[in-house]
Amino acid sequence: MSAIEISLMEQELISAETGITFEDVMQLCDVHANLFKNAVQDVEVADADKPGHPVRVFRDENLALRAALLRIRRLLSRLAGASEEDAAAIRQGLTRQMSLLGQFERHYQRKEELFFPVMEKYGHTAPPKVMWGVDDQIRELFQVASQAIASLPEADLSEASKAFEAFAAEFESMIFKEESILIMLLLEALTQDDWIQIASESDAYGYAIIIPHEKWVPERVAFDASASAESDLADPNTRVIETPDGQVTITFTPKATSQTVVDRETPQAFGLGHLSVQQADMILNHLPLEITFVNKDDIFQYYNDSVPADEMIFKRTPSQVGRHVELCHPPKFLPKVKAIFSQLRSGEREKFEMWFKSESRGKFVHVTYAAVRNAAGEFEGVLEYVQDIQPFFELGSDYYRDLEKPEGK
Structure with a gap:
């Protein structure tokens, strides 16, 4: 099935008179994501893998965030039984990696403030609402884990590791939902103009760990009037398209409308x-x-x-x-x-x-x-x-x- 079909199911559950709320759907978010694991149709969209494209940046950030998770896990495991001198260096490394991992907030903000509005424009209001609610739960889990790790060595190492793993489990689950459902839905629904707007506004929110150094410049395809028939050129509202089997003529008649021109300069x-x-x-x-x-x-x-x-x-x-x-x-x-x-x-x-x-x-x-x-x-x-x-x-x-x-x- 497609990601859009999943979105429509969520929309129907929440909007129909079933008594089901978005909080109910949010609680079953992991169940629903696992249900569709390996069953969501992939979507091929031109430019999506090119450097600087919002989808490429989003996926690269997830790779970097996963790497930070792995490094923190290794440091926590090394901390047990480490000498006092080594433990001090390990804790310093943990502080650095937790700071890097904390940049996921920028990743989430771009998703919530740039991706979600465009989804809503196309009628997909349920998935953003559900995902934003889970994002907030993950933020809270990160705060608990951060405080526990920052309290080392006074705090109990096993408790700090437990708090971190509680965060990491939900965080990795969200990465799966983003890449297997959210991105697929975006690629199916959004136009090239939508992606251009998202790319142009992304710098305002910043990036997580990685910073795109290349600007995505999409190839824009315009109608070539010179390829039209001479009769086509005579009428700007008529287009003739050549096909292997002949010509297709399209005629456009604009509606007569009265436009009010706003004078911006007269007091x-x-x-x-x-x-x-x-x-x-x-x-x-x-x-x-x-x-x-x-x-x-x-x-x-x-x-x-x-x-x-x-x-x-x-x-x-x-x-x-x-x-x-x-x-x-x-x-x-x-x-x-x-x-x-x-x-x-x-x-x-x-x-x-x-x-x-x-x-x-x-x-x-x-x-x-x-x-x-x-x-x-x-x-x-x-x-x-x-x-x-x-x-x-x-x-x-x-x-x-x-x-x-x-x-x-």
């Missing part, structure tokens, strides 16, 4: 003044905030372009625009997302604020979710704005004006 009434669309766009992109707007239909409609994607606190890429907001978040966060949107929509709350310290990135992140209402008070959507406020905590004095000459200069 118009905007708030309490006048701005052009171009100026409004520039102003939004110059605000020191990451802004996201989700409309009243819960569709991710807009985000500003204030910083490059790889510097964003909450990474956003063009492929996410148009997604339902529930599909933009890990399944474990959905109850919180639904609660926020429900209270903002109903008017029970007008704003939610939260903040957290990101030690790894040296940022103090402040997040606000605010209800957007029109002049009549009707709910139009939710505005999210995110800011790094760490620089405010590092101000050196209570008073400073940039135009003043600093003392001693």
Whole structure:
């Protein structure tokens, strides 16, 4: 069977009135993957094995991640009975390899933020939801294993090895699901344009262990008008295709539509003044905030372009625009997302604020979710704005004006 058929089965189970939830399917994910082992049709797609193609990069990362797993297993086995001097060197090696293995987070993020939106576009919403839920379980297992190994030699070696193997079993199972089901589904469903978009946005999330050094440049096949018959050239809406048995003529008649041309440069009434669309766009992109707007239909409609994607606190890429907001978040966060949107929509709350310290990135992140209402008070959507406020905590004095000459200069 094909990977698409497996996807449709999952979709039917979850969407039909059976009482089966995506959590139920997630719990049986390993059973379902093993059931179809060696039974999924392979898919041959041009360029998929070429350097730089997202599928080739994805598979190369899995090879590198498997190698890191093997090295950690060997180091843990050597640690038992090692001398004090050797044990110190082995623990140092374990720290290095666990750091490398931890880069699987980038691999998962690209899958969740770039692969999943395109799958959803073609109606495959169940597999991404199920896989994202399992991804989060694997992340939690990795944190437990990391803490156990980092606590050596004080921690018990057998317990640390047990925690690592619990993670490794689920992690290796996910690699199988990615390569035997996910990639097959993607190769069947996605177009070359989809892969080009994924490749162009991949750098924003980074790569796991390996970094592609070659850019994938696909061969683009265009219609050659010179090969058409002379009558073909006379009418731009007619094409003549030569076949061994004769000619096939295709005629296209465009619908008469009235298109409204948006003037981006002429100022118009905007708030309490006048701005052009171009100026409004520039102003939004110059605000020191990451802004996201989700409309009243819960569709991710807009985000500003204030910083490059790889510097964003909450990474956003063009492929996410148009997604339902529930599909933009890990399944474990959905109850919180639904609660926020429900209270903002109903008017029970007008704003939610939260903040957290990101030690790894040296940022103090402040997040606000605010209800957007029109002049009549009707709910139009939710505005999210995110800011790094760490620089405010590092101000050196209570008073400073940039135009003043600093003392001693």
